[in-house]
Amino acid sequence: MELVAAREFLTYKELSVEECDARIHDAKRKLGTDLVILGHHYQRADVYRHADLRGDSLKLSRLASRTSAEFIVFCGVHFMAEVADIMSSDDQKSLLPDLEAGCSMADMANLSKVNRAWTELQNVLGDQPNVTPITYINSAADLKAFCGERGGIVCTSSNAPKILSWALEQREKVLFFPDQHLGRWSGHQLGMIDDKHMKVWDPDLWMGGLAEEEIRNAKILLWRGHCSVHQMFQPEHIDNFRRKNPNGFVISHPECRFEVCDKSDYVGSTEFIVDTIRDAPADTHWLVGTELNLVSRIANEFKSEGKIVEFMSPLVCMCSTMNRIDPQHLAWTLENLVEGNVVNQISVPVGEKALARVSLDRMLAIS
DSSP: OOOOOOGGGGGTEEEEEHHHHHHHHHHHHHHHGGGGEEEEETTHHHHHTTOSSOOHHHHHHHHHHHHHEEEEEEOOOOOHHHHHHSSSSSSSEEEETTTTTOOTTTGGSSHHHHHHHHHHHHHOOOOOSSSSEEESSSSSSHHHHHHHHTTTEEOOOTTTHHHHHHHHHHEEEEEESOOOHHHHHHHHHHHHHHHHHGEEOOOOGGGGGOHHHHHHHHEEEEESSTTTTTGOOHHHHHHHHHOOOOEEEEEOTTTSOOOHHHHHSSOOOOHHHHHHHHHSSSOEEEEEOOOOHHHHHHHHEEEEEOOOOEESSOOOOOOOOOGGGHHHHEEEEEEEHHHTOOSSBBBOOHHHHHHHHHHHHHHHHHO
8 A cells, every 4th residue: 555644633623523423434444453443431422432342441451452453543541542552462553543632640640759759668668668569550651660660560440459459468568559549448448447557648748748657557658649530529419419319329430539439339440330320220310420421421321221320520520631532533543544654653662561561461360
């Protein structure tokens, strides 16, 4: 095939969704089995419908390791496309339709700050601190490599308590980053209800803002990070729902603050939330604490069964960075592939990729 110059995105900006749909379908037909599109549950509806494989972070990590397509187009955010590159073979390419689709939580922990925290822990606990580093999958590849190199591991919202239990069997303590809320809820699931066992590590303060005794006594050091979407849900939202719907159910994602999780009937990953409401009896009423695109999709999907599914926050609350992946960017990416141009490829450096794969493989073996 004769190569042509890569198409510029500017020519796609004003395309209608309908025109994008037609061009996406045509490009998918031409690319055939050379292409697979992965879509995260939080993806906007006009993009999600084009995904060949759908799921939460854990499910998509597994799927990325199993697909044989040459081109993996990830309709998600940057760290997800990195995971696809890490888990796929050398002859496969991972693409992100818009490079600005990042994750504010992932940005709350970077390698420089984590390295500094590790050095400070060494100052208190010795050169070989008895600490297992755990990074939530919502993190950069270099942090996954950091964990791989130090006997650490990756977790997702599906398996965090199980991974935390494993980590504490390996060593006395855990440094958990970047989401404090997932770490706190997971620790609580393991019976850690005493505040002295879980301490928040503020990366912008010397020694995380903790006294040496607090570090020595803690089992889990929780990085001061959070998801801007799930941070908006409040326990008062649940109280209001229960007053109006005493027979209703509340289900939340573990990235929510502890007080929200503690008041919920069910807590779990996006995949868990979808499955739980799908398997629930007809005519049940649900309040859901997770991203708006997913909640709206569930509400429409199960409306015919008489299930009422409400979004927890009275404010519009969607993952704005993932929302940057739109039909225009997807059409642009696929039509460039048809013409032999690979745009927005995500390539993790070889050494970093190998170490990150170690931490991901540990997770998958345990999960």
